[in-house]
Amino acid sequence: xxxxxxxxxxxxxxxxxxxxxxxxxxxxxxxxxxxxxxxxxxxxxxxxxxxxxxxxxxxxxxxxxxxxxxxxxxxxxxxxxxxxxxxxxxxxxxxxxxxxxxxxxxxxxxxxxxxxxxxxxxxxxxxxxxxxxxxxxxxxxxxxxxxxxxxxxxxxxxxxxxxxxxxxxxxxxxxxxxxxxxxxxxxxxxxxxxxxxxxxxxxxxxxxxxxxxxxxxxxxxxxxxxxxxxxxxxxxxxxxxxxx
Amino acid sequence: xxxxxxxxxxxxxxxxxxxxxxxxxxxxxxxxxxxxxxxxxxxxxxxxxxxxxxxxxxxxxxxxxxxxxxxxxxxxxxxxxxxxxxxxxxxxxxxxxxxxxxxxxxxxxxxxxxxxxxxxxxxxxxxxxxxxxxxxxxxxxxxxxxxxxxxxxxxxxxxxxxxxxxxxxxxxxxxxxxxxxxxxxxxxxxxxxxxxxxx
Numbered sequence: 001x002x003x004x005x006x007x008x009x010x011x012x013x014x015x016x017x018x019x020x021x022x023x024x025x026x027x028x029x030x031x032x033x034x035x036x037x038x039x040x041x042x043x044x045x046x047x048x049x050x051x052x053x054x055x056x057x058x059x060x061x062x063x064x065x066x067x068x069x070x071x072x073x074x075x076x077x078x079x080x081x082x083x084x085x086x087x088x089x090x091x092x093x094x095x096x097x098x099x100x101x102x103x104x105x106x107x108x109x110x111x112x113x114x115x116x117x118x119x120x121x122x123x124x125x126x127x128x129x130x131x132x133x134x135x136x137x138x139x140x141x142x143x144x145x146x147x148x149x150x151x152x153x154x155x156x157x158x159x160x161x162x163x164x165x166x167x168x169x170x171x172x173x174x175x176x177x178x179x180x181x182x183x184x185x186x187x188x189x190x191x192x193x194x195x196x197x198x199x200x201x202x203x204x205x206x207x208x209x210x211x212x213x214x215x216x217x218x219x220x221x222x223x224x225x226x227x228x229x230x231x232x233x234x235x236x237x238x239x240x241x242x243x244x
Numbered sequence: 245x246x247x248x249x250x251x252x253x254x255x256x257x258x259x260x261x262x263x264x265x266x267x268x269x270x271x272x273x274x275x276x277x278x279x280x281x282x283x284x285x286x287x288x289x290x291x292x293x294x295x296x297x298x299x300x301x302x303x304x305x306x307x308x309x310x311x312x313x314x315x316x317x318x319x320x321x322x323x324x325x326x327x328x329x330x331x332x333x334x335x336x337x338x339x340x341x342x343x344x345x346x347x348x349x350x351x352x353x354x355x356x357x358x359x360x361x362x363x364x365x366x367x368x369x370x371x372x373x374x375x376x377x378x379x380x381x382x383x384x385x386x387x388x389x390x391x392x393x394x395x396x397x398x399x400x401x402x403x404x405x406x407x408x409x410x411x412x413x414x415x416x417x418x419x420x421x422x423x424x425x426x427x428x429x430x431x432x433x434x435x436x437x438x439x440x441x442x443x
Contacts, residue, residue: 042311049318060393067392081293126404128391130309131287134404207392237310239317244392 042237050239057243063175067206070124070136077189079135080127082196085232089165089216093200098147098184102161102221105152112200116186118142123181125206127213128244130233139204140187145178148222156224162203163219170203170214170231174222176243181206184217209242257433257440262333267441269326276319278415279305283312290405290412317389324382345372360432367428374421381414 093112100108122140148160160177162170176182185204186193193199198215205213211233234240259267283304289296306312334340349365356362387397387407401407429438 042306042308042314045318046310046314049314049321052321053317057390060390062393068395126391129288130313132284132290132388132408133288133293134391233310237308237314239310239313244390 046237046239053239054241057241058173061175061207061243063179066180067125069206070126072124072138072190074136075124075138075189076136079133080137080197081129081133081135083129083210084166084196084215085168086166088196091165091195091200091216096200096218098201098217099219100147100151100222101219102223103154103157104222105154106150108147108151110147112186115142115147115184115201118146120187121181121183122187123183123204123206125181125204127204127206127210129210130238130242137204138187138189139183139185140190141183141185141201141204143180144182144184144203145180147184147220148178151222153222154224157222158224159222159226161219161221161223162214162217163221164214165216165218168214168216168232169229170212171226171234171240172208172212173241176205176207179205179207207244209244211238212242257437259440260337260339262330262337263339264442266326266330266333269322271442273319273323273326274418276305276315277323278418279303280312280315280319281415283307284309284316285412286312290408320385327378327382344375345369363428363432367425367432370421370424370428374418374425377414377417377421381411381418384411384414387411 096112098108098110098115100110119142120140121143122138124136124138126134127137128134144160158174160172160174162172164170182203182205184201186199186201188194188197193202198217201217202215203213203217212231229235230240231238282299283306286298286304287309288294289298291297304312306315334343345365345368349368352358352361352365356365383397384401384407386394387401388411391398391404398404398407401410426438429441433440
């Protein structure tokens with residue numbers, strides 16, 4: 001009688017529901033945490049969740065509603081950190097041309113003088129970096145929607161590609177491209193744009209993360225499809241829409 | 245052989261299945277939120293910027309900034325939807341009336357000599373307090389994720405840096421909570437109570 005319990009249980013598998021959940025829970029956590037510090041599943045996670053996140057981002061985005069701006073006194077110039085992916089290109093402003101091509105009826109090649117003859121728009125916005133820092137900056141330049149309108153895009157245009165003098169490339173959705181505060185800027189904090197901030201011409205916008213805002217822009221191509229190459233950082237894993 | 249005397253059964257703690265699911269989802273989603281959040285933090289530490297204090301990579305998830313963000317924004321759904329349905333569940337089952345800190349617990353803290361009762365009271369205070377902490381983490385997170393579409397969140401905290409600090413503060417708060425919560429839980433009901441919260 002004393003050994004009853006032992007006798008009855010001896011040949012039975014001992015994996016009860018509770019034990020099973022315990023083991024699967026512990027090994028599941030180990031599996032998950034094994035990814036710490038290694039880029040194990042980030043791609044899969046990104047591919048699974050990014051389309052959902054983008055849907056929500058597009059849903060909350062108001063294409064033509066201007067973003068609230070700041071006052072000049074709120075600018076702290078030292079807070080804007082310079083990020084470059086390669087090196088600073090040397091551009092002769094006198095020789096510089098901005099090309100607008102792609103699916104347009106009127107391809108353009110504009111000099112800096114021609115761009116600066118267009119109406120100047122100034123805005124004081126929060127520039128938000130993917131790294132987590134942010135800085136309030138004044139940008140002055142031309143609304144991108146005006147240049148796009150000059151090029152007369154075809155009705156099926158959905159995206160804008162931006163090429164930079166240093167090889168950097170980016171692509172934007174057309175709604176964000178045409179936002180009234182998406183500028184091609186040649187001024188920063190009231191002064192001519194410094195070369196390390198993208199002179200002679202850079203993208204500036206309050207509605208996209210910093211890596212979307214290409215410096216040293218030389219070519220804008222308006223297209224109806226997105227190629228395999230979406231952007232320098234996007235092709236390495238950053239999200240594409242990157243809306244704020 | 246068959247007639248064994250049933251062993252004396254202790255009254256095992258039981259939990260509602262809804263509470264177990266909520267609890268387990270929280271353990272998984274918050275582990276991911278915390279580790280991937282520290283990965284994002286490392287790109288530009290809240291205190292001191294790039295030269296500031298970095299978190300050792302053993303505690304970070306995602307490998308690099310983009311990976312950390314992917315994990316963070318994916319787990320965000322699990323975490324926030326879990327919190328949302330739990331809120332609804334608490335309301336419709338009327339658990340809020342007797343599961344969280346109440347006047348009787350506060351009275352017990354002042355008068356009771358029963359050490360078990362005191363532990364219960366303290367424990368309820370602790371796990372009731374985590375709810376606003378989690379909601380604050382969510383709110384500040386929304387403010388940083390979409391500072392344009394939800395600019396009122398940023399305005400509420402005054403500045404971007406203040407918003408970052410409050411969001412980051414949820415890390416130590418949550419870690420301290422977890423330690424106290426599991427210690428008090430163990431004191432109140434031993435490992436059986438702890439287990440009953442999961443399966």
